[in-house]
Amino acid sequence: MSLTKYKEQLHPTLKKYFGYDSFRPQQETIISSVLEQKDALVIMPTGGGKSICFQLPSLIFPKTTLVVSPLIALMKDQVDGCNANGIAAAYFNSSQSSEEQQEIITKITKSELNLIYVAPESMPALDNILNETYISCIAIDEAHCISSWGHDFRPSYQQLGFLKKKMPNTPIIALTATADKATRQDIVTQLNITKAEQFITSFDRKNISLTVRPADGRVEQILNFIDKRPKSSGIIYCLSRKTTEQLVSKLKAKGLKADAYHAGLSFDERTKVQENFIFDKTKIVCATVAFGMGIDKSNVRWVIHYNMPKNIEGYYQEIGRGGRDGLAASALLFHSYADVIQLRRFTEGASNQEVQIAKLERMKQFAEATTCRRKILLSYFGELLAENCGNCDVCKSPPQVFDGTVIAQKILSTIARVKETEATGVIIDVLRGAKNAAIIEKGLETIKTYGIGHDISWKDWQHYIIQLINQGYAEIAFQNHNALQLTAFSKNVLFNAAKVSLTKPIEALEKIGNPKEKATKKKKTGDLFERLRILRHKIALDEDIPAYLVFSDATLQAIEQFRPMTDDEFLEISGVGQRKLEVYGDLFINEIIAFNKEKKDKKTDTHKVTYELYQQGLTIDEISEKRNLKSTTVYSHIAKLYGDGKPINIYDFVTKSEVEAVKKAKIALEEPATLKPYFDHFEEQLDYFKIRLALAVLDKEK
Structure with a gap:
């Protein structure tokens, strides 16, 4: 060719x-x-x-x-x-x-x-x-x-x-x-x-909002996040099997449908979790990173990273599993230095250890950014964004900068006074005047800076220390039990009156994600959308396929918006191909007609026009041509008119033997709700319209 x-x-x-x-x-x-x-x-x-x-x-x-x-x-x-x-x-x-x-x-x-x-x-x-x-x-x-x-x-x-x-x-x-x-x-x-x-192609997935939050109280934050999205599906990525199991237990205790997915499960167990998620039986999966690759589930509305990923490639691919239908989706990442330390340990001894550490560092820089996150994400893949995205937490709530020189001096002075041998947690405990065993045993309550920061919360001190590390005023000695150490810049702050700018902590439990998401859903999804969603669910159960393979949420929204009443109109909907028109078209069109009838919509006259032409003696082909409809649509009108009690010579269009064959199939197939099981039963030798007409006869007899 x-x-x-x-x-x-x-x-x-x-x-x-x-x-x-x-x-x-x-x-x-x-x-x-x-x-x-x-x-x-x-x-x-x-x-x-x-x-x-x-x-x-x-x-x-x-x-x-x-x-x-x-x-x-x-x-x-x-x-x-x-x-x-x-x-x-x-x-x-x-x-x-x-x-x-x-x-x-x-x-x-x-x-x-x-x-x-x-x-x-x-x-x-x-x-x-x-x-x-x-x-x-x-x-x-x-x-x-x-x-x-x-x-x-x-x-x-x-x-x-x-x-x-x-x-x-x-x-x-x-x-x-x-x-x-x-x-x-x-x-x-x-x-x-x-x-x-x-x-x-462009790496920019504009429909995904990007948010990073401190890891303090992350379970509470996750519950708060999910509570705002009660009907949506999501994935929570964790570093360890143990974390997935523990998190699932906490979610289930709150009545949420959640499952864990990790390499410790058998093949059959993992397959079951995956299928339950795809079929919307499970709304939430807490998983290690293997979950999701290749899955085309289009209605995942959010992705949470309980732990920080080891590189930007993995993070980008995992958040991309949300919002595949193009509708609004949220990506929430929790960031903690404990994760960074653990991920660094994972790299030890690897053949490409230096590469892995460099990629982890870029991931950390993304998580700690105070500029547009999407710009950072896209630049990693060599794509430059001219304007700030407006759909990340930094763009929506720019950090407030203040003169943090005194706070910086207190931190750096404490690091110096403990002889650069203690990790972040101990430094904060000294600043806050903690009286725990570690402080007393080491005699750290006697140093000059002990308790000088009692008026600042533990997590806020952590926030400030992270910023000092990012700005090069301190560094983590990973090889020395993660002790904080001074740098060449530290002296300028401690002795040369160098100024340090810091940002104020963000309230961890403030609204997360896309604030327009709920409003958008409310505006777009009315009664008809819910009816279409229920119909889609019934079809999915009957055909034993995931609901999104019938139609995506985006296609359902388009059907609701444009309310197609004919085959040609239905084909105009994005996501509707010829086969799906033949298999599902009349079911959805009839649902729209029924909805409109209840709302007293004038469009419901379409069957009446077909009936008037039928009474005039026109053939199906003639009605089809006159009305500019496909013959399959006219046949569906005939079936509906016959079922409504109109005097239709139904056996002009379907034989008694065909009706009998469909009757036997109906019993054998246990009365499926859709036409595809019948079509498959007859090995594609009996047309959809014949099956539809035969079912109309059987329904009327019943």
Whole structure:
């Protein structure tokens, strides 16, 4: 097929399978490059639309696209999402029986699959089909895993360089949300795609508000935060398994639906937690960092970091799991020096220890910033933001600066008087005049500065000490039990009257996140939105898929706003493709009609117009043409009119044997609420409109 022909297919394919009228930045260019058989490295933020860059070409290529994904547990979510859009996809891994695996291989040899997802560890079992006879394209998802410079290195990824050698004419597209220059170079080198064009889109996720808070009382702060968002889903990232378990216990004690996710759980336990979260049975997951990679759950409204991440790449990727639908989301990070110290310990002995420490330092600088946080975040990835973002805590509440010279002198003098041998906690205890065992045993109550800061709270002293460290007036001797030590600048403050500016502490329990979030939700989500959400939930339960795979929250909001009454109008909604129109369209349209009827909306006359034309003797095709509606919409009107008791010759449109077949299927399937189970039952041989008409007959009989 010619490239021109390929390009003519791009927009129709995008709308039919994904429901979008236009591509996001660079998507079309990337897809065109892949279709031209060129290698590509794609750096695109989480939620930026990476998957479409290989899923859409897979619908145009004649053979199967191989997708390498790092975690077996996450493939099902990807495959379910494809299947929900009418894309033939499957995964291949060790959890399947040999019969299941052979069936998948057979489908690949017959070009019956658009996409096959596989983990690196399972690649040897596919060796017989890993050639250009069966594979059109190769996608390496989460490609940063291949690089020891990356933040989530996986040795199993380093074997993937053989793919280009084995299939030199097959395009390879490597994709990741986060990769600095060193990691990007490592990816293309190890995959043997050194000539790959690099596509780097904007890292700016404007819909995510960024907030950092001191870690004091963080459980109370988290409960306060969640209380303001009672119906929303979120992820809380923790450094240790123990912390996830303890936090879950505290959340459950407050009646919240929460689960822990970490490597100490069995594969089945982790899978269960993940599925409960995806299916909205669990609202909150407290997890170590592995959770969330590759999950397309679009309605995660917030992400909390209970502990500070070890680098900006990890932080950026994790907060990106919130707000994938483009609606407002919140990212809250708790920062403490205890976390910094623990993370430094983790780096000890690592082969790239210096790199890890440097990245941790950048993360710490982000957490302690007094300037626009988004500017810092984006600059790390080489993207410059001209204006302050207005959607981070620093922009919303700029810190108040004051002359902190006297406070600085008290701190530095105390550090000097304890001979630079004590850590932050002891320094604060001396300043506040504490009488605990450590102070008494060391005789520190006798030094001159003991008790001179009793009028300032412990956490405020901590806030000021952190600022002095950041400004270079003191430093932590990590090798000496984290003792605070003076620097070359300290003398200027103590003896040369140098001035020190400090910022006042921020009240930890003040409102966190996007203040407009609640107002926006109230404005947009009325009674109809809730009804659409309930309908979506019923469909999801019936089809055993996550609710967001039916429609995202953003699509539901658009449906509520525009209230489509016809198939054509429904297709205009972003996120509605041809397949979802056929499967769900009439259910949502009928819900809108019922809602409007209750509100006495004049739009409910649409069925009446169809009935009048039917009475005039027009055929379905004639009514469809006259009303500029799809025939499937007219058939849904006929089914509704028949159910409402209008004199419709229903058997003009569906045979008695078809009604009988649907009746048997209804019993066998235990009366599913949606049409898809019937459609699958009849192996796609009975049209949706026939099923709909037959059900109308059966409902009337009942």
